[in-house]
Amino acid sequence: MERRVAVLIVFAVGVSSLHAVDHTLDSVWEDWKSLHGKEYTQDSEGQRRMIWEENHRFIQQHNLEEAQGKHSYKLGMNQFGDLTDEEYQEMMLSSEEVSQEEFSSLPVWNGTVLKAPAQLDWRPRGYVTHVKNQGKPHRCGSCWAFSATGALEGQMFKKTGRLVPLSEQNLVDCSKPFGNNGCDGGLALKAFNYIAKNGGIESEKTYPYEAKVMPCRYNKKRSVAYCKGYKKLPSGDEKSLRDALIDVGPIAVSVNASLKTFKLYKSGIYSDPACRKGTNHAVLAVGYGVSKTSNMQGGPAKFWIVKNSWGTHWGEKGYIRVARYNNNQCGIGIRSTYPVV
Ligand SMILES: *[C@@H]1O[C@H](CO)[C@@H](O)[C@H](O)[C@H]1NC(C)=O
Ligand SMILES: *[C@@H]1O[C@H](CO)[C@@H](O)[C@H](O)[C@H]1NC(C)=O
Secondary structure: OHHHHHHHHHHHHHHHOOOOOOHHHHHHHHHHHHHOOOOOOHHHHHHHHHHHHHHHHHHHHHHHHHHOOOOOEEEOOOOOOOOOHHHHHHHHOOOOOOOHHHHHOOOEOOOOOOOOOOOEEOOOOOOOOOOOEOOOOOOOEOHHHHHHHHHHHHHHHHHHOOOOOEOHHHHHHHOHHHOOOOOEOOOHHHHHHHHHHHOOEEEOOOOOOOOOOOOOOOOHHHEEEOOOEEEEOOOOOHHHHHHHHHHOOOEEEEEOOOOHHHHOEEEEEEOOOOOOOOOOEEEEEEEEEEOOOOOOOOOOOEEEEEEOOEOOOOOEOOEEEEEOOOOOHHHOOOOOEEEEO
16 A cells, blocks of 8 residues: 555656647757757657757746846757756766865966956967867767867967867877876876876877777877976966966866756856856866846856867857856866966
8 A cells, every 4th residue: 555655656746747748849859859960769769858848948948037137148959958967967077086185286377467458368369279079979078188188289389389189089098097087087187297297199180089998099209299297276266367377378177067057058157156166077268358248237247268178069169158256156266277388
């Protein structure tokens, strides 16, 4: 008897959270599937459609509120539209394991900037390569490798005047002895350590991305970039992040990317008060600025310009603007490093 009651309750809860398929969205669903190359078995399609519709409704509701001035950013459908938040977190994020000791022993950036411009963007100055996609052809938790190559690409450009896309696969395959974990997470600073000790890294062209761990095939004759070491920024100090961006160039930074609003971010200045400061996703800060175009009264106007590695369908053509001087929004500025070339 007791068991039957329990079964009935579970059944009722299950049903109440299910919406019937909204057939007015049929063509939107088909277009989305073909845009992102999604293919399902007949069994799984129904469930994926339900999750996608839930994400779709969440986006519409948020954007309605944004139009009323309640948010400083918009959401939009992207390749994560058929994933629950838990699946997305599991696939795309990884806790960043670095002991306090290890981090605190790193040399610190100690440059000085006398006059900071109101805005800075390294992209038009040639320091930044195209937006890459860590999840192509399949999922791989290698954000740390993209964050590291991005920072080194900028420093090499600064030094040589040549912008060469560098090989994440080289890092995924070869930096395990330095504490990185291939497609299951890692840290940009450990990648810099590998490159420094290894004496170089290959280019994207000679050592292309495969999104899975393979045997290390580094060949020093094909090495195109190097670094002598690496430095960190004072933890949590966003003024230092600004000054280091001016003084150094693009900086490897980390954020907390757990929230649904990050998963579905489309445009605007990202600021979600629910975001905690522990970091689980490595990205690249390439500049900062001030906006005058938010609907949101008293909302954030200052932002960091951040390059992600989730392709160009996510965010502002692959970028996100994260609220700046907003109490380290999503942990930005807590853990920032760059390679010394
Ligand atoms: C930064 O530190 C280096 C050595 O760690 C030192 O040589 C240099 O003078 C310092 N620069 C400033 C501006 O303090
Ligand atoms: C990221 O933020 C979410 C939402 O506040 C929180 O639940 C999660 O624990 C945070 N992650 C880390 C690694 O701190």
